[in-house]
Amino acid sequence: MVVVILAMAGCRPDPPVEEPPAPLTEHLMQVPEGWDAPVFPEDNAFNDVRWALGRDLFFDPRLAIDGAVSCGTCHLPERAFAAPETVTPGALGAVGERNASTLTNAAYQPHYMSEGGVPTLEMQVLVPLQEPSEMAHNIVTVCEELAADYADRAEAAYGRGLDPFVMTRALATFQRSLLSGNAPWDRWQRGTVTPTEAEVRGAELFGSGGLGCDRCHAPPFFTTYGFANNGLEAVSLDPGRWRLTGEPADSGAFKIPTLRNIGFTGPYMHDGRFATLDEVLDHYATGGAGHAHQDSLLAPFTLDAQDRADLLAFLGALNDTAFVDDERWYP
Ligand code: HEC
Ligand code: HEC
Structure with a gap:
């Protein structure tokens, strides 16, 4: 893990980062009885610090260009992370063509979006962030804008500041925990x-x-x-x-x-x-x-x-x- 983080951190001059805190999987990551735990990518193992960062980013409306639309605007927990509108307007009221998908058990899906064109939850984050009818933002710019506010937590979670690596990994971590198996x-x-x-x-x-x-x-x-x-x-x-x-x-x-x-x-x-x-x-x-x-x-x-x-x-x-x-x- 340390090796991977250092490699991804590239030319940052900082000294070696510490191993992230040990996972407390029994609380924040609850795997339904009898189910296999979802597979986490090698560069994004689960831990609670990453999860909490991802949750707060998920509900932060500043991810949208107009500061008014979060992931949670279209993926509402009380709707099992779908939305009650036919099509939910995104930033600046722009309207797309599709109904928001549920994120129920998204961790187990081999591909995302209705066409199945996106292979991982990490990569999927780029879609809503940049999509004109969703957040209409740019992942590099949004990370720069929020970097100061999330600096400490990004550092604690991934050993680096808020950048596209951290943004995509943290949001994916939170979404991988949305396991529903108690119907x-x-x-x-x-x-x-x-x-x-x-x-x-x-x-x-x-x-x-x-x-x-x-x-x-x-x-x-x-x-x-x-x-x-x-x-x-x-x-x-x-x-x-x-x-x-x-x-x-x-x-x-x-x-x-x-x-x-x-x-x-x-x-x-x-x-x-x-x-x-x-x-x-x-x-x-x-x-x-x-x-x-x-x-x-x-x-x-x-x-x-x-x-x-x-x-x-x-x-x-x-x-x-x-x-x-x-x-x-x-x-
Ligand atoms: C304006 C509404 C809107 C916002 C904001 C939004 N989404 Fe979505 N999301 C959608 C719609 C609509 C779809 C379905 C797209 C499709 O069917 O191809 C979707 C699909 C997804 C999927 C794929 C689910 C699947 O089963 O394939 C994931 C994962 C997801 N969104 C995560 C996010 C995250 C993370 C954010 C915030 C960074 C976000 N969404 C912001 C509307 C939104
Ligand atoms: C040939 C495969 C197939 C069969 C058989 C099938 N479905 Fe579906 N079902 C789909 C697909 C594909 C969609 C999504 C279509 C879309 O997104 O427009 C869907 C969507 C749905 C949805 C809406 C889900 C959502 O989140 O919007 C429900 C409910 C549903 N099916 C129930 C059923 C029931 C009940 C039956 C049996 C009578 C059935 N399906 C048979 C393929 C199938």
Whole structure:
């Protein structure tokens, strides 16, 4: 670790930095029972000082060019780190095209953004900071502006001042701790609660013996982390993954989102087009709008009132209330 930090610090004249304080993982980094701890990059091992710096940067509106938009403006803890608006305006009121994703269990994702074009949480930080409809800032300039205020804490966390290295690492550290694995569904899996009859029937409908939602939204994260065109429209307005790969077959394909905390993260889909889960079910029941590259797993179905209530009860069991209420997220 020391070697890595020194190498990255390059030509700074300072004497060797000290090893960061030992992690207190039981409090700030809580890994749900039975889960593997997320993998931290070699140059960004977890510790509480880094985490606390990352949390405070996450909620600091000065990261935006107008000083008025933080990461937390669009990723609200009480919404499982998504946002209630269809599209949340960024700095200077600029409006983008996409609905803010939940950051629930972001640590385990192999790629970020709807196209999947960003491989790590560290790199992802550059996107919102520089994106005109989000923070519209420049990472070098913003670090210079805030360097004096964060000098001591950046030094304690990474052995250097606030610079793009520290900004990206600290924000990623905080986001890697956003682990949610204590929904009612998890408690049935651990055998500590008994599901209701509606929840059991809903799980059957959701699964491969029913509608096969789990072929894309596979437990335990309720995503395969793959990409699919789920038939939202016959001709895609947003090219989705095509924009990244240039493959026509990827037109209208988006990263399959987790359904954990789905009750908190509406509105739904990449553009927030559906306000409710009922509307989402209505969409899937049509079998999709018939896009040329729509996934072949989609097929029309009908749900009676009981089926619908059961499916919604099952989806409700994926809401981890302790996660959204967790005091660690509320500085
Ligand atoms: C103005 C609103 C806005 C702000 C501010 C914002 N984001 Fe986002 N964020 C979004 C939207 C919209 C998406 C979805 C983009 C997409 O689907 O491609 C997103 C996606 C993400 C993702 C990818 C999640 C995934 O599942 O792929 C991460 C990680 C993330 N944001 C972190 C941050 C961080 C860290 C900050 C602050 C430095 C931040 N965001 C600031 C709106 C915002
Ligand atoms: C072929 C793969 C596939 C299947 C099968 C599938 N989904 Fe999806 N689902 C997706 C994709 C891809 C998205 C995201 C689309 C977007 O961002 O516009 C999505 C989005 C969702 C969302 C919104 C998530 C959010 O955060 O916005 C819900 C809820 C959902 N699906 C539920 C279901 C249910 C219930 C079923 C079964 C009836 C189902 N899905 C079947 C691929 C699939």
